[in-house]
Amino acid sequence: MKTFSAKPAEVVKKWIVIDGEGVIVGRLASFIASRLRGKHLPIYTPHVDCGDYVILINADKVVFTGRKREDKTYFRHTGHPGGIKSVTAEKLLDGKFPDRVMRKAVQRMLPKESPLARQQLSNFKVYASPEHPHEAQQPETIDFASMNDKNVKRD
Numbered sequence: 001m002k003t004f005s006a007k008p009a010e011v012v013k014k015w016i017v018i019d020g021e022g023v024i025v026g027r028l029a030s031f032i033a034s035r036l037r038g039k040h041l042p043i044y045t046p047h048v049d050c051g052d053y054v055i056l057i058n059a060d061k062v063v064f065t066g067r068k069r070e071d072k073t074y075f076r077h078t079g080h081p082g083g084i085k086s087v088t089a090e091k092l093l094d095g096k097f098p099d100r101v102m103r104k105a106v107q108r109m110l111p112k113e114s115p116l117a118r119q120q121l122s123n124f125k126v127y128a129s130p131e132h133p134h135e136a137q138q139p140e141t142i143d144f145a146s147m148n149d150k151n152v153k154r155d
Contacts, residue, residue: 006045011038013123015053015139017132020102021061022152023145028062029105031144036110036120049116053123055139060098060128063153064089074104099126 016035020028034040038050064072072089092101103126110117125134145152 004043004045006043006048006050008048010043011048011050013050013052015055015134015137017055017057017134017139017141018144019058019130019141020056021058021145023062024151024153025062025064025068025101025105027148027151028056028144029102029109032056032102032106032124033109036106036123047116049119049123051120051123053125053134053137053139055125055127055132055134056099056102057127057130057132059102059126060093062093062102065153069093074100098128102126 018028018032032054035054036051038044038048038052041050043050063069069090070088073086074089074092075084075086077084087095089101092098103121103124106124107117107121110120125132
């Protein structure tokens with residue numbers, strides 16, 4: 001028996017929509033990263049982009065467990081000496097670009113610094129509002145919140 005290896009021309013990509021309202025960040029990010037890589041498919045091939053296109057709406061309404069919203073810190077560097085900058089998850093979610101929390105969470109679950117990871121991340125569309133401009137692709141809606149009781153934070 002030979003090992004099957006998918007070719008890029010053989011891959012059929014689907015579009016899926018996920019609503020992020022009230023969903024825990026880490027669980028959602030791992031699900032999205034798996035869909036972007038194509039690990040849910042029987043034809044999964046590690047060196048081929050065989051994942052789906054994922055649209056995340058309501059990215060500003062995702063939640064953290066525990067005190068991560070106040071305590072979690074994101075760092076970046078300007079490139080100049082002493083140029084490290086930090087911002088908390090709370091300021092990011094309440095600020096101008098709340099989609100960066102989910103984008104960074106998913107990016108860090110993909111393979112590191114490779115052209116394939118950049119290609120797979122480009123298949124991820126994040127929107128802070130419930131509207132998105134991809135209706136022409138007829139995306140399939142996935143109700144991630146109801147897949148498992150632990151996916152939604154309870155107060």
